[in-house]
Amino acid sequence: MALDLSTLELVPLSVIRCDSNGDEVEEGEKGYDDLEDPEPEFDFLCDVTRQIKLSGEVVGRIEAVIVKREEMEGEFHGLMDEPSQELCDFAVTLFDHNGRFRDEFIGPRGRKAGTGVFGRELSEGSFAYITEINITKRELRSQGVGKAALNLFKAFLLDAESGDRVWNQELNPVEFLLCWTVTLTSELERSDSPLHSFLSDPAPAPDPVREATRRRNLERVLSFFHDNGFRRVGTSEYFAFAVDPNHPSRRLAKDKDTIKLPPPMEPSSNPERDFPLHFKLANTFDGSFDPALLLDIANSPLSVIRTADGQGFTPLHMAAAQRFLPAIQALVGRSRKELLATTLDGSKNLPLDLLKEERRSSEDFRRAMGMPGLQGEARKRDEACEAWLERETAVEMGGRKRKAEEEEEGRESGAAGGSKRRV
Structure with missing residues (x-):
């Protein structure tokens, strides 16, 4: 029986605090709309995590932050190291210490530009970084829930009806959504990025079944991001979605955003x-x-x-x-x-x-x-x-x-x- 995805919705996470007796009390909703937390842990990030509900039941979540780059001049790497190693690796790979997009990824001449569809526009303004898309109800995985939820999340960042972005006055408009291919780890039940697996270790897995699974997971991840309008950032392991429908990446056909994997090499045991x-x-x-x-x-x-x-x-x-x-x-x-x-x-x-x-x-x-x-x-x-x-x-x-x-x-x-x- 087909799922009724028309009942899908994204809702902010509830803020749970403890009262003077140590009992949990709900004080409201934490999220991008109201920014109720008076003392956010990292003032250069805005948590925009959303629960995914289907027919009123929580079935997963999209974890994401908005990075307020304009507040991080000269300290981008150091500040991004504070929340997590993942954010630090992301920052160091794609950006310099001022948060500017690295020259080697800028198309078409950059050494790591890949398809060359991203350029200096990635150096300006705030952007959203998605850390996880997690469909917690196993029976709903691979049925389009993640894709539909991500489309809703993009609509949350851009009001599809009016074309006006839904912003709190404290934030600049977000022009890009970025993510690592590990984003779908929970759905694919993997412990690392499928693309990273191939680029860092081109050797085939000793077990043919495991190798087939590895390749199948990579194909699923790439298909998920491509179908949602994301394109690979140069030759990196990261993908980006441009809010602007006229951005070059939005005009790049998904079959042109190819991933040329290194030829398999037998690893050395010694x-x-x-x-x-x-x-x-x-x-x-x-x-x-x-x-x-x-x-x-x-x-x-x-x-x-x-x-x-x-x-x-x-x-x-x-x-x-x-x-x-x-x-x-x-x-x-x-x-x-x-x-x-x-x-x-x-x-x-x-x-x-x-x-x-x-x-x-x-x-x-x-x-x-x-x-x-x-x-x-x-x-x-x-x-x-x-x-x-x-x-x-x-x-x-x-x-x-x-x-x-x-x-x-x-x-x-x-x-x-x-x-x-x-x-």
């Missing part, structure tokens, strides 16, 4: 044995290392220098991530082709990209923790390392481009010569 040079480079810290490591690089077979692990990382990637200039120079001296080797994850990082990301992550962490930026010799070391690797990468790219142009000219000349002979 990285130290299977990738000894990778292992040594990855476990050398603080810019200092045993000089014997340079001898290992010099004496290793070329096949080891060029070997990529299960995620596409070469020894040069490892050295770049640690910002070890002597090791980087030694590896490039053995083989230059790895300068343009890309990882197999969604980011497809070159060694130079990885170095820049590690530097940025380090600076973001220090800033979020209230620590001063890297100074002195350590900073000079990182800057010198990045400058050298950037120069050599540009040289290699230029050489590869010239070679491709020469090959194309050769093919055209050959074709023209063949035509003359036939005449």
